[in-house]
Every structure is written in structure tokens, then in C-alpha cells.
Amino acid sequence: MGAGTPFPDARDRAVNALPERDRRLAYELSAGVLRWRRELDGALDLRHADPRLHDILRLGAYQLRRLERVPAHAAVSTSVELARETAGEPAARYVNQALRKLAGEGTRDAGRVTSHPDWLVARWQERFGGAGAAELLAWNDRRPYLAIQPVTWEAAALETGFEAAGYAVRPAPFGGGLIVSRTPTAPRTPLPQSLPGYEAGAFIVQDPAQALVCCFAAVPVGARLYDACAAPGGKTVTLAKRGARVTAGEGRRERLGRLRETIGRTGVAVPIVAADLLSAPFRSGAWDAVLLDAPCSATGTMARHPDARWRITEAAITRLARRQAALLEAAAPLVRAGGVLVYATCSLEPEENERQVEAFLERHSEYERRSVRDAVAAELVSAAGDFQSLPQRHGIDGAYAARLVRRS
Numbered sequence: 001m002g003a004g005t006p007f008p009d010a011r012d013r014a015v016n017a018l019p020e021r022d023r024r025l026a027y028e029l030s031a032g033v034l035r036w037r038r039e040l041d042g043a044l045d046l047r048h049a050d051p052r053l054h055d056i057l058r059l060g061a062y063q064l065r066r067l068e069r070v071p072a073h074a075a076v077s078t079s080v081e082l083a084r085e086t087a088g089e090p091a092a093r094y095v096n097q098a099l100r101k102l103a104g105e106g107t108r109d110a111g112r113v114t115s116h117p118d119w120l121v122a123r124w125q126e127r128f129g130g131a132g133a134a135e136l137l138a139w140n141d142r143r144p145y146l147a148i149q150p151v152t153w154e155a156a157a158l159e160t161g162f163e164a165a166g167y168a169v170r171p172a173p174f175g176g177g178l179i180v181s182r183t184p185t186a187p188r189t190p191l192p193q194s195l196p197g198y199e200a201g202a203f204i205v206q207d208p209a210q211a212l213v214c215c216f217a218a219v220p221v222g223a224r225l226y227d228a229c230a231a232p233g234g235k236t237v238t239l240a241k242r243g244a245r246v247t248a249g250e251g252r253r254e255r256l257g258r259l260r261e262t263i264g265r266t267g268v269a270v271p272i273v274a275a276d277l278l279s280a281p282f283r284s285g286a287w288d289a290v291l292l293d294a295p296c297s298a299t300g301t302m303a304r305h306p307d308a309r310w311r312i313t314e315a316a317i318t319r320l321a322r323r324q325a326a327l328l329e330a331a332a333p334l335v336r337a338g339g340v341l342v343y344a345t346c347s348l349e350p351e352e353n354e355r356q357v358e359a360f361l362e363r364h365s366e367y368e369r370r371s372v373r374d375a376v377a378a379e380l381v382s383a384a385g386d387f388q389s390l391p392q393r394h395g396i397d398g399a400y401a402a403r404l405v406r407r408s
Contacts, residue, residue, distance in 0.1 A: 024188065032066055033058045034306035035141055038115040040065070043102060053091055056082045060099045072103045114141060116309050120299075123314075127348075128392070135392035136348075140302040140309070146190055149177040149211050149238060151266045153202035161196035173395050174377050176208025201266035206234040207304070209346070209389045209399035212380065213293075214238040216387040216401050217342040218372035223288035228277040228331060231255035233262030235293055235344075240268040244289065251276030277330045285336040292331045294324045296345035296352050300391065300398020321351045328360050332367070335406045341367065344387075344401040353400040354386060361404070370405040 033040065033055070040061045046054050060079030063070040076099045084092035114121070114137040124133040150158055155178060159169045166186040172179050182189050192198055192205045214235055219225055221243030230236045230248035232255065240246045248270050250259050256274060263270050275281060277292070297317050298308045328343060335341045343360075345352050361367060371385040382388045387401040 024191065027191075028067070029059055029062060031143075031306050033062045034310065036062060036066065036115050037310060038117075044098060049094070049098075050087055050091060052087050053083055053095060056086065056095060057098060060095065061102055064099065064103050076100060076103060114138070116140070119314060120309060120312075124348075127350075128390075132392055136390070139391040140306075142303060144207075144303040146180045146192065146205065147172050147177050147207050148180060148192070148195075148203040149206045149234075150203050151201055151237060151241060151268075153197050153200075158197065158203060161202075162190075165196055167195070172208040174208060174212055174380065176211045176396065177206065178203075199265070204234050204237055204262065204266060206238065207301070207397040207399075209300070209394075209397040210234055211238055212376050212389065212396075213342075213344050213387060213399055213401045214242060216371070216376045216380075217289075217291065217340070217403060218375045219244045219289045219291075219340060219342075223340075225289040225291060226280075226282070226287045226334065227291045227293070228280070228327070229293050229295060230272075231259040233259045235291065236270055237262060237266050237268050239291070240270055246270045247273060249273045249275050249277065249280060251278075277327050280330070280334070282334055284333045285339075287334050287339060288336060289340040289342065290331045290334050291342045291344065292327055293344045294327055294352075296320055296324070296347040297349055298346050299348045300346045300389070300400075303391065304397065317349055317351055321356060324352060324356055325359065328356070329363075332360075332364055332406075337406055337408050339406050341404040341406065342401060343404065344399065346397060346399050348390070348398045348400075353388070354382070354384060354402075357386065357402040357404070366408050367404045367406055369402060371403050 037058065040058045043065065044057050044061055046057065049057060056079050060075050063075035064072055076096065079099055080092045080096045083095040116137055121133065121137065124136055127133070128136060148158070158178060162169050162180055166183055167190050168181045168183045170179050180190050180195065197203060217239070219239060219242070223244050225239060225244040225246050227236045227239065227246055227248045229250065231250045231252065233248065236246055236248045236259070248259060248263065250256055250272070251274070253274065256272070259272060263272065273280070297312045297320055298305050299312065302308050331341055343357060347353060361369070369385045371381060376387060380387055380389055380394065387399065389396050389399045391398050
């Protein structure tokens with residue numbers, strides 16, 4: 001994503017010290033408020049409210065409208081206390097009045113009105129048509145499933161361990177890992193940290209789309225690969241497990257900790273380089289393969305990153321496209337003749353995906369698209385030969401990748 005800390009990272013830093021029960025509620029509240037912000041704002045009419053109270057009111061309204069397990073009086077009283085601590089007694093009275101009025105309207109389990117910015121809805125309607133856009137919006141407004149990829153344990157061992165703990169396991173679409181879900185006997189919705197094998201590096205949390213991008217990359221076993229924008233490290237681990245000799249690069253210092261944690265927990269032999277690709281200290285032709293998993297708008301992962309729909313703008317997509325072009329220019333000379341440059345995003349936007357690659361190929365005649373037959377299911381490969389997953393069509397996150405081979 002562009003500027004700012006990714007939602008899961010910011011959330012985890014804020015709540016990891018809490019007891020598990022409170023952490024689960026914090027996960028639900030933070031994601032739910034972001035996912036349904038438009039509906040909540042409409043119900044609350046925040047135009048005349050103190051801006052310091054907006055998120056407090058949203059938290060209370062979300063509990064009133066969407067969470068059966070939180071009694072209305074508890075949702076109101078907690079919000080009133082937060083308002084009192086934030087802005088004093090008049091603010092507490094205002095929040096009490098606003099939420100009690102909302103509670104009196106009987107709005108639990110409110111109607112499913114989509115919660116996205118108008119400009120984004122219009123963009124997707126033009127791109128995917130009315131029905132396709134509606135399916136995508138509905139996908140984003142649902143809670144995402146938990147998908148994992150085996151690392152140090154085999155899939156069968158993970159299934160056995162998870163099922164013994166009371167969870168259901170099923171294959172992810174297109175062979176992209178495993179999906180773990182609650183069963184009627186399970187004590188609660190699974191958190192990755194509470195699953196068997198987590199501390200031992202048995203698995204990583206990774207959507208099938210991201211794992212399938214690694215399959216599509218078809219990096220030869222033993223190839224020296226530079227993962228240029230590696231954090232949080234999922235693709236780094238997956239590519240190393242598939243036999244590449246990976247070096248992980250990351251220029252954003254605030255994300256290096258997450259990268260180190262992922263690599264350290266899984267025990268893969270991957271050195272880390274703290275370097276921005278634009279100034280990476282490598283000679284021309286130094287690598288058999290380079291993966292550029294570029295910073296992007298993340299419009300393909302808005303179910304998992306509900307904040308993205310409110311953070312991204314059309315102007316930001318334009319800025320990101322310029323950044324991506326610069327990163328591609330920096331990556332191009334690092335690949336040896338005959339080597340592979342894989343460009344990937346978790347965006348659905350053509351400016352960041354196929355148009356970016358087409359412009360790159362116009363500038364670089366030494367490169368050509370060259371996908372590997374049967375690396376992934378044919379329906380995930382575009383007419384141009386690129387990887388493209390669409391949530392509303394394939395039931396996984398949106399992702400894009402182009403496999404480019406340097407001829408000379």
C-alpha cells in the first residue's frame with residue numbers, strides 16, 4: 001500500500017499486550033468500524049459532532065448495529081466513558097444521547113448497504129459492469145477467511161493439529177494453501193497465534209492469491225532471487241520453500257521488524273538487506289531473478305485491509321503508478337541475461353498493472369513476457385499472459401503479476 005502503516009501491523013502493535021479475549025474483540029471492532037464506516041457515519045450524522053468523538057461514536061454504533069454479543073447498554077456506557085476521557089463531560093453527554101437514540105431505533109443487523117467511496121464504486125462499475133462491481137463490493141464487506149501456507153509442517157500434519165483443536169480445514173481455491181474456520185465445537189474464531197505450530201513456524205498466513213503469484217513466477221530451483229520489497233515476508237518464505245536462494249530487501253525501516261519476525265519464526269535461510277530498490281547496492285546483472293512486489297493501492301485486498309478504501313484516492317493511484325515505474329526502472333538492470341523479472345501488485349487497477357508493464361516493455365526491448373505453461377490454473381492467466389485474480393470471480397484476493405524474461 002502507499003503511505004502509512006498497513007492496518008494489520010498497526011492493529012497488532014496496539015493490541016498484542018491485551019488478553020486473548022480482549023484482543024479478539026479489538027480485532028472485530030477495528031476491522032468492523034473501518035469496513036462499515038460509511039453506514040455508521042450515515043446513521044450518526046457526524047457533521048456537527050466534535051471530530052475527537054467521531055471514532056468513539058463509530059465504535060459504539062458498530063456494536064449497536066452489528067454485534068449481537070455486546071449488550072446495548074455496555075456499548076453505550078463504554079463509549080460514554082471514552083468520550084469523557086477524551087473531551088470531558090459535555091462530550092460524554094453528547095455521546096450518550098446520540099447512541100441511546102440509535103439504540104432506540106432497533107437497528108441491530110442493519111441492512112447490507114455497501115460501504116465504499118463513490119469514486120471507487122463508479123470506477124469499478126465502469127471496469128467490471130454493474131453486477132461484477134456489486135459482487136466485488138459485497139466481497140470486500142464480508143469478513144475474510146483465514147488462509148495459511150504450510151512451511152515447516154506438511155499440510156496433513158497441519159490439518160490433523162487444527163482439527164484436534166476443534167477447527168475445520170479445507171483446501172483453498174486453486175490449490176493455494178489451506179483455509180481454517182470455526183466449527184460448532186470450536187471455542188472461538190481462530191487467531192493465527194493460537195493455532196498449533198504457529199511458534200514453531202509451521203505455517204504462514206497468506207492468501208491463496210499471493211501464494212499463486214509465487215507459483216506463477218516459476219523461479220527455477222537454486223536461482224539467486226532478490227525480493228526487492230519483501231516485507232512482511234510471506235512471498236520471501238514461499239519462494240525460499242519452493243527452492244529459490246532468496247535475499248530479502250526492504251527499504252521501509254518501519255517494516256523491517258515484521259520481515260525479520262516472519263523469516264525468523266519460519267527458520268528459512270534468507271539474508272535481509274535494508275535497502276531501497278532505487279539505491280540498492282548491486283551491480284548490473286547480479287541476479288538470476290528479481291521479484292518486485294510493488295507498493296500499490298491494495299484495491300484487491302480491501303476485505304483484509306478495510307482501511308484501504310478510505311485511505312486511497314484517484315490521485316494516490318497516479319502517484320503510486322509513478323513510483324512503480326521508477327522501481328521497475330531500477331529493477332531492470334539487476335537481472336542477468338536469461339533471467340526473470342517478476343512484477344506484482346495486490347491492486348485491481350490497470351494503471352498499476354497491465355498498463356504499467358506495457359509501458360515498461362515499450363521502454364525495454366530487452367525484456368519480453370514469458371509465462372510458464374500450467375504454472376497456475378488457466379483461468380488465472382490473462383490473454384496477455386499475466387496473472388490476474390479477481391475476488392468476485394475467483395474467490396481469493398485480487399492480485400496481479402507479470403513474468404518478464406531478459407533476452408539480452
